[in-house]
Each structure stands twice: as structure tokens, then as C-alpha cells.
Amino acid sequence: MRIDNAALAVVRDHFDRSMYSLLDHRMSLELRPSPTGFPKYEALRRIVARLAPAQRTLFRMFRLGETVDDAAFRGAFPAEVAAALRTGELVVGGPDGWRSADLLVVPAQRMLLITGVPAGYPTAVRRPPKAVFDxxxxxxxxxxxxxxxxxxxxxxxxxxxxxxxxxxxxxxxxxxxxxxxxxxxxxxxxxxxxxxxxxxxxxxxxxxxxxxxxxxxxxxxxxxxxxxxxxxxxxxxxxxxxxxxxxxxxxxxxxxxxxxxxxxxxxxxxxxxxxxxxxxxxxxxxxxxxxxxxxxxxxxxxxxxxxxxxxxxxxxxxxxxxxxxxxxxxxxxxxxxxxxxxxxxxxxxxxxxxxxxxxxxxxxxxxxxx
CATH class of the missing domain: 3.40.50.150 (Vaccinia Virus protein VP39)
Incomplete structure (x- = not known):
């Protein structure tokens, strides 16, 4: 990934407007407590499937690390947000599909944190991950x-x-x-x-x-x-x-x-x-x-x-x-x-x-x- 302050500001604003942290908190009430911050993958995936399309794509990419098709990606992110994600190298892909760059964005400790995909998730590309909290x-x-x-x-x-x-x-x-x-x-x-x-x-x-x-x-x-x-x-x-x-x-x-x-x-x-x-x-x-x-x-x-x-x-x-x-x-x-x-x-x-x-x-x- 690349540090671009302006791009990250656009990304943060989009996550906030999408009530990402609130949705994550609401979903956690239906999951078994996870002190690591990473619930069981399949359990989280079942709840993410119940979200509206745009939020579902957001969570599939940045909470589960999944690949989404181009139509879902463009439907979930306004053009300026999609451009910011690419500028900051937070996503990789193209017409055949998009995924995060082996990174998740997780609400934790009252913050929004970029972290590696935990090794226990099937979507993890790198083991051990780039950085993770536990x-x-x-x-x-x-x-x-x-x-x-x-x-x-x-x-x-x-x-x-x-x-x-x-x-x-x-x-x-x-x-x-x-x-x-x-x-x-x-x-x-x-x-x-x-x-x-x-x-x-x-x-x-x-x-x-x-x-x-x-x-x-x-x-x-x-x-x-x-x-x-x-x-x-x-x-x-x-x-x-x-x-x-x-x-x-x-x-x-x-x-x-x-x-x-x-x-x-x-x-x-x-x-x-x-x-x-x-x-x-x-x-x-x-x-x-x-x-x-x-x-x-x-x-x-x-x-x-x-x-x-x-x-x-x-x-x-x-x-x-x-x-x-x-x-x-x-x-x-x-x-x-x-x-x-x-x-x-x-x-x-x-x-x-x-x-x-x-x-x-x-x-x-x-x-x-x-």
C-alpha cells in the first residue's frame, strides 16, 4: 500500500458515511465474542450476506478479504472513492474482479484500523500477515x-x-x-x-x-x-x-x-x-x-x-x-x-x-x- 493522505481522507470519510463501525458493532452482537477482533470467518460471512448490496460489498472486501466482481465494486464505491482506494493501493484487480490488497479495515479500540488478513481466514494471501492485532x-x-x-x-x-x-x-x-x-x-x-x-x-x-x-x-x-x-x-x-x-x-x-x-x-x-x-x-x-x-x-x-x-x-x-x-x-x-x-x-x-x-x-x- 502507499501512504497518500488525501486518498486516505476520502476513504475514511466513505467508511464513516457508510456507518461501517456501527454496522460492525451491530453484527458483533450476533457473533460469539472474539477478543482477537476477528470472529469466525463463516459466521461473519453469513451475517454480511444480510446487508444491503453496497454495504455487503464493503464488508466482503474489507472485513472478510473476499473478491467481488466489477459491477459490485462500481456499485458500492462512488468514482472518487474507488479512485482513492486505487491511489492508496488498498485494492487490487480490474474488470475480472476486485479485492483488498491482503488488508482488512477493522473497527477496534474506538478506532478504524488497517490490518493484515488473519492467517485463519481462507482469504489470507500472506501467512503470517503483514501486521495483525490479536x-x-x-x-x-x-x-x-x-x-x-x-x-x-x-x-x-x-x-x-x-x-x-x-x-x-x-x-x-x-x-x-x-x-x-x-x-x-x-x-x-x-x-x-x-x-x-x-x-x-x-x-x-x-x-x-x-x-x-x-x-x-x-x-x-x-x-x-x-x-x-x-x-x-x-x-x-x-x-x-x-x-x-x-x-x-x-x-x-x-x-x-x-x-x-x-x-x-x-x-x-x-x-x-x-x-x-x-x-x-x-x-x-x-x-x-x-x-x-x-x-x-x-x-x-x-x-x-x-x-x-x-x-x-x-x-x-x-x-x-x-x-x-x-x-x-x-x-x-x-x-x-x-x-x-x-x-x-x-x-x-x-x-x-x-x-x-x-x-x-x-x-x-x-x-x-x-
Whole structure:
């Protein structure tokens, strides 16, 4: 897709005049709740079929990712809107049919967001998608402060840009989003335009914090790290705390110089090994942040993943390595070691706050469901 502010303004106006968000909300009342933002494809398709022709075409293209014929396309979009969709490269096709450019437009978190077609939809062309939000997005959004008035905010692993945009909508004076995937950066920039927040939100392509300048400091940081467990390709975990999110430890090493004196933030990690409502990662996170004067509290939530399930996810990632079988055997041995007290895996949202020189507890405060 291509960032064209004028074209995106025309597209947004058309979605608003078509009451796209309202219709989406109404249809959701007949669907099973979907915290990911993406209901079951067939269930949504049956309800979309009940819409009037123009709205049905709009939803087939941008909520389901389907191809429509040329007559339906021209009947649904006035000439200036069709031209804007083509200018912004949001649609591809011609007389034989039109479809979105492997993108959906989804109402979420009181915004209208361009996102990739989820891999579970049969219309997905690219797997994994260019950028997508999921269950983790709604959890992190619910943990953001009600007001970030006057704050300078850093959003790490921006994806579609939703967290950065939410921070701007909550009063942040300046938000910088960092994202490695170039397609996702383009989508995030388009979402800033689509939601009228380009005056306060910028995005950079960055491998973790690599694109930051030495003097850049932030009052609030949000980092929604990858939802699937991941391993550093050059490192073999020696403890269960190291199994999971390979971005976590470099982030905690690189972040402190970029924190303002009274900085606070949220770091979300997923499928962490734990026992009795605490995780091994959390102990390490609290210790590292305490070294920099930050106190930690965390929402810790048990998940239903099994050892085999998590190992399957990790195998998908490391399957091309020559030592994949040996590595997987080592990981299983770590997880099943008698010396490791483990009752499962946990998701956690870690909140940190600089204490301003006051004594820092070495342990994190934890809360959540048992």
C-alpha cells in the first residue's frame, strides 16, 4: 500500500458515511465474542450476506478479504472513492474482479484500523500477515493509563500502531512507534492518517531500539512483545526464564538510558514458565529494573498451553536450524527437570515505575486470577 493522505481522507470519510463501525458493532452482537477482533470467518460471512448490496460489498472486501466482481465494486464505491482506494493501493484487480490488497479495515479500540488478513481466514494471501492485532492487543490496551497528557511515549513492537495511536488519543504530546517489519510500519503510518493523529505519532523501522538516538528519552513506554514464544537464534537457553521471548532481555538492557527521570511503562510477555502465580521471567525482570530504580507490579494470568504445545510453537520457529532436534530435546529437559517448580505457563503484563530515588523492592507485586 502507499501512504497518500488525501486518498486516505476520502476513504475514511466513505467508511464513516457508510456507518461501517456501527454496522460492525451491530453484527458483533450476533457473533460469539472474539477478543482477537476477528470472529469466525463463516459466521461473519453469513451475517454480511444480510446487508444491503453496497454495504455487503464493503464488508466482503474489507472485513472478510473476499473478491467481488466489477459491477459490485462500481456499485458500492462512488468514482472518487474507488479512485482513492486505487491511489492508496488498498485494492487490487480490474474488470475480472476486485479485492483488498491482503488488508482488512477493522473497527477496534474506538478506532478504524488497517490490518493484515488473519492467517485463519481462507482469504489470507500472506501467512503470517503483514501486521495483525490479536488477543494480546486488547489486554495491553486495557492496561494503558487513562491519561498520558503531556507525555512523550515510546511504543516498541508497534505492529499496526494501535497502542501508539491509543496513547496519542489519551493525551500524549508525542509518540514514537518502533517496528521491524517494513510492511507493518507502512500500515501503522496509514492508521495514523486514517485516525487523524499524524501530528503527534511517528513510526520508524527499527530492530528493537536500534533506531533511537542516544539522547531520546521517554516518560512512558509500552512494549507488546511477540505473542508466540521465540528463541534467540544465537543463544541456547540455560534456564526456564530464558525460554520464550527473545526480545525481552535485549530490551531491558537497552531501554534504561532512554527513560526519563519519572518514567513508567508496560511490558507484556506471553507464555512464561511459572509456578503458583509467579513466573521465572518476572523475577528476572524485577531484578533488572530494580537496578535502574524501577519498582515492578504485574498482572499474571495462567494460560492453558501445555509443554508439548509450547514446544511445537518453538519447533516451528527453529525447524530450519541444523541443531533443531538437539535444541528441542534440551528445552524439553529444562521444562521437565525435577529442579524446576512448574505448574504451567502464564501471560503477564509488567508495569514498572521509576521511584525517583526511593528504595526499590526487589520483588514484583503480582495480582491476577488463580
Amino acid at each position: 488477543l494480546s492487543t486488547s489486554f495491553v490496551a486495557a492496561a494503558l493509563p487513562a491519561s498520558l497528557a503531556g507525555c512523550r511515549v515510546l511504543d516498541v513492537c508497534s505492529g499496526t500502531g494501535v497502542q501508539a495511536l491509543l496513547c496519542a488519543a489519551r493525551g500524549a504530546r508525542e509518540v514514537l512507534g518502533l517496528e521491524l517489519n517494513e510492511s507493518a510500519v507502512t500500515i501503522a503510518r496509514a492508521n495514523a492518517v486514517l485516525n487523524g493523529l499524524t501530528d503527534r505519532v511517528r513510526f520508524r523501522r527499527s530492530d528493537l531500539l536500534a533506531a533511537l538516538e542516544p539522547g531520546e528519552r521517554f516518560d512512558f513506554v509500552v512494549a507488546n512483545l511477540p505473542y508466540a514464544p521465540a528463541l534467540d537464534p544465537d543463544h541456547r537457553p540455560s534456564t526456564v526464564a530464558e525460554i520464550g521471548n527473545r526480545l525481552l532481555w535485549p530490551l531491558l538492557t537497552e531501554l534504561p538510558p532512554h527513560l526519563a527521570d519519572a518514567a513508567r511503562g508496560i511490558v507484556a510477555t506471553w507464555r512464561s514458565v511459572g509456578h503458583a502465580g509467579r513466573t521465572y521471567q518476572l523475577e528476572s525482570i524485577a531484578a533488572r529494573l530494580a537496578e535502574h530504580g524501577c519498582a515492578v507490579a504485574a498482572y499474571v494470568d495462567p494460560v492453558f498451553d501445555t509443554v508439548d504445545g509450547v514446544l511445537d510453537l518453538l519447533r516451528t520457529e527453529v525447524g530450519s536450524r541444523s541443531d533443531a532436534d538437539l535444541l528441542m530435546a534440551e528445552l524439553r529437559a529444562l521444562l521437565e527437570s525435577e529442579s524446576v517448580a512448574m505448574d504451567g505457563f502464564y501471560n503477564q503484563l509488567v508495569q514498572f515505575r521509576h521511584t525517583g530515588g526511593r528504595a526499590v523492592p526487589q520483588e514484583a507485586v503480582t495480582f491476577g486470577l488463580s
